[in-house]
Amino acid sequence: MIDLTPKLNPNSWDEMFSNKGVRNSYRKVLQTLENLNHENLNQKQKQAADLFMNQGITFTVYSDDNQGIERIFPFDIIPRIIAQKEWLEVESGIKQRLKALNLFLEDIYNEQLIVKEGIIPAALIASCPHYIQEVHGIKVPHNIHIHIAGIDLIRGAKGEFYVLEDNLRCPSGVSYMLENREITKRIFPEMLSFNQVSMVGNYPMIFHNILVSLSPRNISNPNVVLLTPGIYNSAYYEHTFLARQMGIPLVEGRDLVVSNNKVYMKTTSGLHQVDVIYRRLDDEYLDPLVFKPDSALGVPGLISAYKQGNVALVNAVGNGVADDKAVYAYVPEMIRYYLNEEPILNNVPTYQMENKEERELVFANMENMVIKETNGSGGYGMIMGNKASEKELKEGKIAILANPRNFIAQPIIQLSTVPCLINGELKLRHVDLRPYALCGPNGVEIVSGGLTRVALTEGSLVVNSSQGGGSKDTWIIG
Amino acid sequence: MLSRVADGMFWLNRYMERADGMLLTLNTFYILSFDKQMNDSQGYKPLLEHYTDLSKNQMIQSQFDTNFVLKYIICDNQNNNSVKNLVIKARENARGSQDKITKELWEHINSLYHFMNSPDLPKKLETHEALSIITKLNKDLLLYNGILYVTMPRGLGWCFSSVGKHIERCLQTISVTQAYYKPINYNLDGDQDLLYWRRLLLSLSGYEQYLKSYSNISHNRKVVQHVIFNRDFAHSVIYTLGYIDKYLDYLFKDNNLSEARTLKNQFGRLKSYVEYTDYHHLTGQQLEEMLNNTRAQLIQFSTDFSKLFFSYT
Numbered sequence: 001m002i003d004l005t006p007k008l009n010p011n012s013w014d015e016m017f018s019n020k021g022v023r024n025s026y027r028k029v030l031q032t033l034e035n036l037n038h039e040n041l042n043q044k045q046k047q048a049a050d051l052f053m054n055q056g057i058t059f060t061v062y063s064d065d066n067q068g069i070e071r072i073f074p075f076d077i078i079p080r081i082i083a084q085k086e087w088l089e090v091e092s093g094i095k096q097r098l099k100a101l102n103l104f105l106e107d108i109y110n111e112q113l114i115v116k117e118g119i120i121p122a123a124l125i126a127s128c129p130h131y132i133q134e135v136h137g138i139k140v141p142h143n144i145h146i147h148i149a150g151i152d153l154i155r156g157a158k159g160e161f162y163v164l165e166d167n168l169r170c171p172s173g174v175s176y177m178l179e180n181r182e183i184t185k186r187i188f189p190e191m192l193s194f195n196q197v198s199m200v201g202n203y204p205m206i207f208h209n210i211l212v213s214l215s216p217r218n219i220s221n222p223n224v225v226l227l228t229p230g231i232y233n234s235a236y237y238e239h240t241f242l243a244r245q246m247g248i249p250l251v252e253g254r255d256l257v258v259s260n261n262k263v264y265m266k267t268t269s270g271l272h273q274v275d276v277i278y279r280r281l282d283d284e285y286l287d288p289l290v291f292k293p294d295s296a297l298g299v300p301g302l303i304s305a306y307k308q309g310n311v312a313l314v315n316a317v318g319n320g321v322a323d324d325k326a327v328y329a330y331v332p333e334m335i336r337y338y339l340n341e342e343p344i345l346n347n348v349p350t351y352q353m354e355n356k357e358e359r360e361l362v363f364a365n366m367e368n369m370v371i372k373e374t375n376g377s378g379g380y381g382m383i384m385g386n387k388a389s390e391k392e393l394k395e396g397k398i399a400i401l402a403n404p405r406n407f408i409a410q411p412i413i414q415l416s417t418v419p420c421l422i423n424g425e426l427k428l429r430h431v432d433l434r435p436y437a438l439c440g441p442n443g444v445e446i447v448s449g450g451l452t453r454v455a456l457t458e459g460s461l462v463v464n465s466s467q468g469g470g471s472k473d474t475w476i477i478g
Numbered sequence: 479m480l481s482r483v484a485d486g487m488f489w490l491n492r493y494m495e496r497a498d499g500m501l502l503t504l505n506t507f508y509i510l511s512f513d514k515q516m517n518d519s520q521g522y523k524p525l526l527e528h529y530t531d532l533s534k535n536q537m538i539q540s541q542f543d544t545n546f547v548l549k550y551i552i553c554d555n556q557n558n559n560s561v562k563n564l565v566i567k568a569r570e571n572a573r574g575s576q577d578k579i580t581k582e583l584w585e586h587i588n589s590l591y592h593f594m595n596s597p598d599l600p601k602k603l604e605t606h607e608a609l610s611i612i613t614k615l616n617k618d619l620l621l622y623n624g625i626l627y628v629t630m631p632r633g634l635g636w637c638f639s640s641v642g643k644h645i646e647r648c649l650q651t652i653s654v655t656q657a658y659y660k661p662i663n664y665n666l667d668g669d670q671d672l673l674y675w676r677r678l679l680l681s682l683s684g685y686e687q688y689l690k691s692y693s694n695i696s697h698n699r700k701v702v703q704h705v706i707f708n709r710d711f712a713h714s715v716i717y718t719l720g721y722i723d724k725y726l727d728y729l730f731k732d733n734n735l736s737e738a739r740t741l742k743n744q745f746g747r748l749k750s751y752v753e754y755t756d757y758h759h760l761t762g763q764q765l766e767e768m769l770n771n772t773r774a775q776l777i778q779f780s781t782d783f784s785k786l787f788f789s790y791t
Contacts, residue, residue, distance in 0.1 A: 055581075056573075056588040231573045240576035250577040255480050268484045268634060268787045269733065 006426050012414035013159040014428060015080060025081045025477055032191045033078070038424050041077070044187045045421055048075050051183050057175075057237050074470030075180060076420040077187055080431060080452040084198075084478035087448065090161055093345030094151050094437050095444045096335060101166060101322050102439065103338040105145035109136055109318060119337050120330050124354075127405050128327065129375060130169075130320020132283060134290050138307060138317075141214045142441045145316040148207065150174070150451075153345070153433045155416035162348045162413065164432060165328060168319040170280050173451045173471075174436050175238035178203060178245075180473040181449070198448035198476040203436065204245035206447070210440035211246070214312040215275040222275035225251045225265065229281055229297045239280050253281075258301030261308045276312045283317050325374040325408045326352055349411055353404040362409040366393050369409045370461075371400070384461065386412055415461055418472065420454060430455045432463050433474065448476040479578070479634040485788035486575035487635050488642035491626075493568040494587075495646040497561050498619040500529045503654065503681040504551050505612050510677060511544055522547045524657035524677070528650070529559050548603045552615070553594065561615065562594040580629040583622075590618050637725040638787070644725075645780050648718035652773045654681055655705050659769075664762035668698045675701050682713040699757075702765060707757050715772065719749045729787070737786050744782065748775045 008014050016026045033041075052058070052072040082090070107114050108125060115122045125131055150171030152164040181200050185192055208224070215222030228239040230252050243250035255265050256274065264271035284291040287302040305311045321327060329350040332343045351358040351369075362369050371383040383396045400407045415430035422429070435450035452472040453463035463469040503525045511521075521541035526532050529551070532540070540546045553562045569591045576584055593599075593614075602611060630636055658678045662668055675697050679685040688704050695703070708714045726745060730738050752772055760768075 053592060054585050054589045056584065226577075231570065236573065240573070243577040244581070248577075249480055249483075251480060252482065255482050266481045268479050268481055268638075268729075 006419055006428050009414070009417060009428060011157060012430070013155050013157055013416040015082075015155075015416055015418045015431070017419075025083045028194050029079065029081065029191060032188065032194070041421055042424055044077050048077055048183050048187055051186065052179075055179070057179060073176065073465050074456060075183065076429075076454055076456075076470055076472045077184070078419055078421055078426075079184060079188075079191075079473045079475045080418045080433075081195075081475045081477055082433075084476060086161075087476045089344065090153065090435065091446050093161070093163075093343070094149075094435060094446055096339065096341060096344050097151065097163065097166070097331060098146060098149055098437055098439060098444050100331065100335040100338045101149075101168065102144060102146050104334050105316070105319060105322050106140075106143050107338075108321060109138055109145075114334065114337055117337075119333050120327070124326060124330075124405075125321065128321045128324050130283065130318070130324060132318035132320075134303060135307065135316075135318045139309070140316045141216065141312050144214075144439050144441070145319055146322075147210055147214070147314045147316075147439050148174075149437045149439070150434045151437065153435070154348075154413060156413055159416070161345055163331070163345050164348055165325065166323045166331070167434075168323040169282060169315060171434070171436065172235045172238055172280075173434060173453075173465075174203065175241040176471050177436065177447075177449055177451045177474065179241070180451075180471060184473040195475065195477050200447050200449040203438075203447045204242065206438055206440075206445050207242075208246040208248070210438055211248075211276050211278055211314060213441050214314065216309050216312060217273075217275050219275075223265075223272060224248045224276040224278070225256075225274055227251055227253065227256070227277050227279040227281055229253075229285070233280075235280065242278075248278075253297045253299050256299045256302070258299060258305050261301070261305045261310050263299065263302065263305050263311045274311060276314065278314045283320060286313075286317065320375070325350070325372055325376075326354075326405065329408070348413060351409040353400050353407040353409065358409075359400065359404060363397060366396070368412055370412050371396055371407055371409050374406055374408055382462070384412065412461065415455075415463075418452070418454065420456070420470075420472075422456070427458070429458070430461050430463065431472065449474045479638075481788050483575040483578050484634065484638045485784070486571040487578065488638045488784075488788070490568050490571040490575065490579075490587075491639040491642040492646040493564045493571065494619065494622055495643045496529075496559065496650070497564040497568070498623070499647065499650040499654075499681075500525070500551060500559070500564075501561060501612065501615050501619060502683060503529075504548070505616055506677060506680040508544065508548070508609065508612060510680075520657075520661065524654060524681075525551065527657055528653040530557060531559075545604060548608055548612075549600055552603060552611070553599050565591050565594045575635075578635045580625075580631075582625050582629045586618075586622055586625050590622070593618075634729070637728050640725045641722055641729075641783065644718040644721045645776060647713060648715055648722075648776060649773065651682055651705055651713050651715055651718065652769050652776075654678060655702075656769055658701075659762075659765065662698070664766045666699045666702065666760065666762050666765060667696070669696060670698055672697060678705070684711050684713055687711055699760075702760065703757055706752070706769075707755075716752055719752060723749055735786075741779070741782055741786055744775075745779055748772065748779060751775070 008017060016023060022030050049072055052075060058072050104114060114120050115125060146168050148171060150167040150173065152167065153161050154164050155161055177200055211224045212222055226239055226243045226248055228236060228250055240250055249265065251265055257264050257266060257271065263274040265274050279286065281297055285295045286298045287300060288295045288298055289300045290303045306313050306317065329347065329352060332347055335341055335343045351362050353359050367385045369385040373381040376382065383392060415432055417428040418431050419426040420429045431452050431454045433450050433452050435446055437444055437446045452474045454470050454472055455461055455463045456470045457468055507522050507525055523537060523541040526537050526541060550557050551560060554560045557563065569587050572579055572584055572587045655678065662670060676685060678701065679688050682705060684704060693700060704711060704714065706715045709716055711717055723745065726742060730742050755768055
């Protein structure tokens with residue numbers, strides 16, 4: 001038997017245990033775990049790792065002699081559970097947020113009323129590198145700019161949810177949400193059936209229906225494709241997985257060509273017109289005629305075809321302005337401005353480094369702050385004040401002063417913990433949650449679940465897979 | 479179907495077929511090397527000649543060196559055609575066409591890739607485990623063909639895969655056949671015994687079938703009949719050309735381009751050339767010419783086929 005009552009951290013919320021013992025939602029899971037010994041659990045952990053490896057759900061690490069070694073993203077077999085009641089609040093909070101963000105994007109690329117009325121400073125938008133001037137004035141199908149969003153949530157010390165960031169460009173990780181569930185079905189079939197867990201497997205179907213609905217041509221079977229940077233991209237597995245699940249061709253930039261402002265794919269029987277592109281390429285690589293001229297990943301003329309309305313791009317071009325970390329601080333104001341509602345989900349307090357007073361406040365409390373680049377991702381360029389050395393803090397200050405617009409600061413929040421199987425023992429590790437929201441002509445749909453990312457290093461708050469993070473299956477029950 | 483994906487499926491199957499043929503030959507030679515056989519002047523030479531870029535000198539030095547051959551053929555990174563490198567290339571093509579191949583096929587190629595990349599494989603090949611490794615790999619390739627056959631949808635992808643597979647198989651049969659007729663100067667009236675031909679026939683999976691159709695004709699002529707002209711032998715030249723023809727019909731059925739017509743005619747001439755050769759009265763010189771010409775024409779056909787269907791860059 002293993003010790004099933006790990007020592008709780010008084011400063012953070014544990015998802016499985018309270019001071020009074022196991023939480024209701026985890027009771028049946030704990031019962032199953034109680035019947036397993038070390039060997040059983042380790043065997044299940046190994047079985048899960050083998051399944052990931054054999055399916056090719058891996059990334060490649062290159063050694064000095066350029067020999068690639070395939071590694072899996074670590075998967076912890078103990079699920080993370082959210083009760084239905086809490087989930088409904090999360091769901092309505094995300095729907096509200098996306099509605100406002102969509103209205104913001106429609107506004108900022110057209111009338112810019114939110115700027116004219118002084119809700120958001122014009123300078124903030126003008127200085128955002130992801131505000132794409134080339135698509136100003138564009139009309140997108142059904143006025144939807146965000147078709148798929150990954151909203152990162154964390155829980156504070158009292159279990160309250162906060163939005164940490166909005167991913168509105170090419171949010172990744174949804175294949176892990178789906179595959180984690182498939183793996184859990186194989187290793188804990190009885191545990192899943194006892195707990196009546198909400199399904200996540202309908203995601204590809206919902207998404208495919210949305211993609212089809214965006215076709216500019218009114219035809220029964222529009223040509224929808226997934227555009228990938230190629231087999232060397234770290235998320236390539238996800239691209240192939242989604243293409244296969246939706247039954248759509250997986251194309252690279254070199255497979256497409258633009259002629260007369262229409263996009264075609266090169267097939268063995270000639271050129272076929274493409275109607276909708278779910279692109280997993282960032283804006284700046286989409287079209288070398290408009291953005292990076294040396295990019296071989298995109299398609300020359302694509303933006304022109306897009307502006308003419310001959311092809312739909314998912315997500316729309318230019319969404320980066322809405323998930324800029326400095327603009328993030330204004331999302332609650334957007335909700336009030338566009339929807340006349342109070343935000344259901346809270347933001348983490350955010351200090352703008354451009355603002356002198358806020359900057360000085362942060363500099364005086366660096367050890368309690370996390371500093372982030374406004375357009376960074378993957379945990380890169382982040383300074384955790386409580387872990388950084390004196391030298392790192394000093395260098396951070398210099399970088400902030402050189403370009404304050406490029407940084408924000410937030411107080412360090414102790415993310416909630418969930419027990420994980422580490423070296424055959426249950427240990428508490430910090431987690432976040434990324435639910436995936438899909439927006440189509442019929443509104444916003446959120447699959448009941450999400451990707452729980454876990455910081456596998458003891459005490460770490462950095463959950464990114466690129467920084468040693470892993471993942472868990474996420475269950476909505478009740 | 480996307481040209482790039484069709485290209486990927488074509489090459490995926492060429493590489494896997496090459497690995498399959500090479501492993502079968504290696505397995506045959508390795509097992510026969512345990513017998514102290516008289517008159518074996520070639521050793522691993524036919525294998526090294528067709529499947530590697532070794533120079534003549536290197537080949538002479540290594541044609542009887544089992545340890546070297548096993549490692550060079552199976553897992554040498556410097557050998558472009560080692561099983562390891564072929565599987566890596568096959569997997570890369572499979573990755574590029576992953577949305578068009580089945581999950582079962584992908585997982586099988588992927589697990590084979592991981593096996594080939596296990597760091598202790600070269601060491602194990604130096605031990606008594608070598609034979610069980612070769613046997614496992616042979617079975618994995620057989621399983622690949624089974625999974626391909628059972629799970630893949632019949633359609634364009636299947637056709638491109640099958641054309642690639644049969645072009646590769648046909649080229650292998652021609653080359654391995656040449657490797658055994660060249661040392662005897664294509665003498666069709668000679669009296670080489672079954673032990674001589676056994677290596678060739680086992681390498682092409684055709685030994686048992688050959689024995690079952692045993693006749694009074696001398697082996698030197700009978701083997702030609704079997705490996706080139708036997709329509710019921712899955713590795714014969716005529717059988718593989720027949721399959722290519724069948725899938726070309728499917729690919730060309732809605733294609734009215736003049737290039738397609740030209741290619742179809744080009745292949746028709748190649749197939750007829752073999753089909754209407756009178757093997758009963760074939761001379762050694764004619765056999766040599768026929769094998770050389772068929773090989774050259776098939777390589778040209780493969781190039782033109784790629785230009786027509788895969789020119790996506």
